[in-house]
Amino acid sequence: MKRWSIKDSAKIYNLPNWGDDFFSINKKGNMCVHPSPNSKYSIDLRALVDDLIKRNIKPPILLRFMDVLQGRIAAINRAFKNAIAEYEYPAAYQTFFPIKVNQQRQVVEAIAQFGKKHNMGLEVGSKPELVAAISFATGENIPLICNGYKDNDFIEMVLYATRIGYDVTIVVEKLFELERIIALSKQSGIVPKLGIRVKLSSKGIGKWSTSGGDEAKFGLKISELLAAVDILKQHGMLDTVKLLHFHIGSQITKIDKIKNALIEGTRIYVEMRKMGVGLEYLDIGGGMGVDYDGSKSSDFSSANYTIDEYANDVVYQVKNICDEAGVKCPNIISESGRATVAHYSVLVTNILNTNTQNALPDFEEALAKTENLSPTVKKLVDIYQSLDRHSLRVDYHDTIQLIQEAGSLFNLGYLNLHDRALAEWLCSKIFIKISGIVDRLKNVPDEFQEFQLSLRQTYFANFSLFQSLPDSWAIDQLFPIVPIQRLSQKPEVMASIADITCDSDGEITSFVGENGRAEFLPIHKIEAGEDYYIGFFLIGAYQEILGDLHNLFGDTNAVHVTFNRKTNYKIDTVISGDATWESLKYVQYKGPEILKHVRDTLEKGVASRKISFEETSHFLELLDKALVSYTYLGSI
Incomplete structure (x- = not known):
């Protein structure tokens, strides 16, 4: 039999397809993080966690790899730079980070710092986010875009920030907002830099498809857009509108949905330019997908395109339509928050316990004396002792029927507790035997593929699903989960991962597998006294800010890590979790x-x-x- 290797582990966890070359397995069998794709340098996750525990930083630990964050920002900007060069696009590209995706100060601060050379901006959608963004933009010349609902105080803050030199675009989401913006502008004597969000008939796909289309929460319908142009014309403010914005949803999994939106959005841009509106920017919103499961498909946890394909399609479609209409090409803006931050953070925690079959009492001695056993249990003993591949299907069906019969007999008072326990033990042992036979079959019948789930064990991990991976619970979002050690060894157990909350929903039963979504996680049997850790990957977008205090499990310890060639890594910041x-x-x-x-x-x-x-x-x-x-x- 072929010896298990780290390549086999990479394959069963589909690592090459979701890792985007930021993650690998080293010769020790430990998961590693690379500072940039395909870098020969890496940080050993198991070694890092061991070092952190020696520093009294206990799991669960949220690891934020700042080099990975910088690498993702660079990758998105590089893709658009290459597309602009390939299609000879006559304008520029600019990326804005929507703060709502990860509002942690250290994260936004790092994005602002890393994004300087790309003229990267920040997008805000509330008054608190605006205040935070202004603090980052002070003295840094960071451009800001303001979306969302706005009251008078919000609008006035933007106006006065504009007066003192901040580069702020305030986007009109509703027609009544425009009238208030104009009134406050005239009252203060400050000319705003305006954007308008339009509702496209084009829609995205998946969980967030309602962000687009005629019934979308935000944006102006086409009739309202024309009314807005008339209002602006009446007030002599057509030239203040610099940006047209649309957004058809987060995590858009199919590239054709993006193309449709680009065509419609660019057509609207062209028509508005012809109407005399002073547009200079086309903000295509967010939605660039992250391939969480590595399947390169249209499943809502995947995306059937790459960053390069996305950038090429955006630039090509906008240029093609503008050239055809004889209209000046706009500077392109995208708000790809998820694609920017998903990869940079990893949650690592320890396995506390399991409900393994080995924990069952040993009834082997009872098998030698069967004369006092009930007929039902005796039949299970016979199956257990005689089972082979020739009787596999019949014995499997009989076992299911007999264990159900044992339960019924117990409820009727005809089976004692000892015999019921023995029946359960025998059923488990028979299923383990069947599993061993099935593993050696070349062609596995469908019913035995489903049967494998009955052997799925539960591994209890020291974390709260609701605090650290809320989207896994709320929308069945897949996140890659991989043991961070022993990956040179074959995992013998099929498991689900349960958290430590007192809630039956606190369990993960869908995983990233070799061929997409899987119903169990391959994992190792934990040896006596072993500290065994698993990592949850691609969790940098939304999870921290959406997490809640179920059972009062608070924020986890967080550690900011950067690569260092002399010492392998450097701990920049340690943020203690909630006491x-x-x-x-x-x-x-x-x-x-x-x-x-x-x-x-x-x-x-x-x-x-x-x-x-x-x-x-x-x-x-x-x-x-x-x-x-x-x-x-x-x-x-």
Whole structure:
């Protein structure tokens, strides 16, 4: 039999197809992160985690690889630079990062820094995001685009920011906004830089398709667009409209949907230019997909195109239509937040426990004395002892029928608890035998492919699905999950991954597999005393900001890592995860009040002799320790 290799592991986790050359497996069998695609340098994830634990930084740990973030920004801009050169496009490209995708200060700060040489901007959609963006743009000449609903204070902030030199474009989402912007502009004497968002009839695909089309939440219908042009003309402000914006949804999986939107959006741009509107920019919004499962398909966790294909289609379609109409080509803007940040962060955590079949009691001795067993259990014993590939299908069907029969007999009082337990044990053992036979078959019948799921074990990981991967729970988003060690060894177990919340929804049962979506994760049997870690990849977009406090599990520890040729890596920043008192504070509990209530109760307990002074002291020590400790689990 061929010896298992790291190439086999890369294949079963589909690593080459979703990793975009930022991730690999080294000769030790450990997962690695590369500072740039195909770089010969890498950071060993297992070694990094071991070092962090020695620094008392405990799992779960969110690792943010800043070189990867820089690499993604460079890749998007390089793709458009090449497309502009290939098609001799006469204008420029500019990327804007939508802060909503990851609002963490250190992340936005890094994007602003890395994006300087590309003249990268920030997109905001709320007043708090505007305040944050202005703080980053101060003295840095970072352009800003303001989308979303706006009140008068929001509009005035933009106007006065414009007066003191900020490059801010305020995008009209609704017709009534335009009237207020014009009124406040005249009142302040400040001329705004305007954009208009239009609703396209073209729609995206998948979970976010309703972001486009006539019923979209944001944007002006064509009739409203014409009304807006008339209003602007009446006020002599046609030349203040510099940008036309459209957006047909996040994670667009099919390139033809993007092409359709580009054609329609560019046609509208052409018509508006002919009407005398001073447009200089075409903002095509976000939607560039991330191939989470590596299938290069139109599944909503994938994308059937590359960054280069996306850039080429954008530039070609816009130039072709503008040249045909004899209209000046616009500067192109995209807001590809997901594609920018998805790759740069990895959550690593430890496996706490499993519900493995090996944990079942051993009934082998009972098989030697079957005379006192019920007929149903005796039949299961016979199947267990005689099973081979020739009787596989019949024995499989009989086992299913007999285990159901055992349950019914128990409920009717005709089977004792010991025999029911023995029946369950025999069923598990028979299924394991069947699995071993099925693994050696060249052609596996469909019913046995489904049967494999019955052997799926549950591995309990030290994290909250709702805090760290909310999209996995909410919309069944796939994220690559890979053990970060022992990848030179064949994984023997098929598992689901459960979190530590008290919620049955806190379990992942869909995974990135060799051929797309899979119903189990290949994983190793954990050896006694082994610290075993898994990594959740491509989680940089939306997950941190959407995570919630289910069971009061708070933010995880976060570590910013950069590559260093001398020391392999450098820890730039460590952000401590939430302590218990911090999670409690979010929901209006106060540590001192909790301690007071407990002390009062303990005093009553001492007075009534229910608890000793020593026990009281020990309990308060435990409570104090719990309040200041990490919300996640330590050693078990």
